Amino acid sequence: MTEPNTPGSRWSDLDRPPLNAAGLRRALIRPGSLWTALDVVDTTGSTNSDLAARVSAGGGAAPAEGTVLVAEEQTAGRGRLDRNWTAPARSGLFFSVLLTPGGDIPVERWGWLPLLTGVAVASGLARAAGVDTSLKWPNDLLVAVDGRERKAGGILAERAGEHAVVVGVGLNVTLRADELPVPTAGSLALADALSLDRETLLRAVLRSIEQWYGDWRAAGGDPAASRLQEAYAAGCATLGRAVRAELPGDRELTGEAVAIDGDGRLVLATESGVREPAAAGDIVHLRPADTD
Structure with a gap:
């Protein structure tokens, strides 16, 4: 492999310096912290798949809760329903974390x-990047580019064994317009973020996850008591809009998105006056009601 920052290397973009794994560990791993291990790899297919495989392998090499795996490049990153997520090397944050909610948190939560x-x-980016990030239910991160909402990131949570969940995050940081996978995508750079330093952003996001996860666990996974339900609703761009949920079997559910219920489901108020909850796992696509 060509060494970083040498002529002809695909890692030689000086506007996209590599992450400093040792520095990240010093900043994040400490006694009492959620984060217990952090590795940065040059390239991989999917950090979620890699971390889940380490859990499945078990034995003495099984990762502990709070393990973080970061990739400078993902070649087979996945979104919800196995949709592809790709971006140029070192242009974003691509990482997965291992969480073990344990028996004290009901599985349904x-x-x-x-x-x-x-x-x-979203809250970590607001502090570290000075950019307003909203949430499209259930797993998209949106930023404003030229006055329009654009998807700049996504989240994928997957069970890993009986007691663990791997949560992956993909976030476009420095992608230029000509690098976007689709014209409707966005990035922090295109949203005029005040900081594009990936280490600063990653530290802020991981510390924010630690805080919210700690509060949620302390409340027994109760989304109301931990104020998670309230915070999500406040930042959710989907609420208040007419949407069409495409369901398996060519079924559709159309209505105004009016709430996020206690199970994290999106509640739609239909024209018939009925409130219908829809779970993320039941929806193939969620679109504005006036689009095809």
Whole structure:
């Protein structure tokens, strides 16, 4: 492999310096912290898949809760329903964390973990990047580019064994317009973020996840008592809009998104006056009601 920052290396973009793994460990791993290990790899298919595989391998090498795996580049990153997520090397933050809510948190409340991560990422970016990030239910991170909402990131939570959840985050940081996977995507750079330093952003996001996860666990996973439900609703761009949920079997549910219920489901008020909850796992696509 060509060494970083040498002529001809795909890692030689000086506007996209590599992450300093040792510095990140010094800043984040400390006694009493959620974060227990942090590795940065040059490239991988999917940090979620890699971390889940380490959990499945078990034995003495099994990772502890709070393990963080970061990739400078993902070649087979996945979104919800196995949709692809790719970006140029070192142009974003691509990482996964291992969480073990344990027996003290009812399994039915684990569905709040991707929503919790969304709130944490948005609040961390607000502090560190000075950019207003909103949330499209259930797992998209939106920024404003030229007055329009654009998807700049996504979250994917997956069970890893009986007691663990791997939560992955992909966030476009320095992508230029000509690098976007689709014209409707965005990045922190295109949203005029005050900081594009990936180490600063990653530290802020992980500290925010630690805080929100700690509060949620202390409340027994109760989204109301931990104020997670309130915070998610406040930052959710989906609420108050007419949407069309495409369901399996070519079924559709159309209505105004009016609430996030205690199970993290999106509640739609239909024209018939009925309030219908829809779970993330039941929705293939969620679109504005006036689009095809």
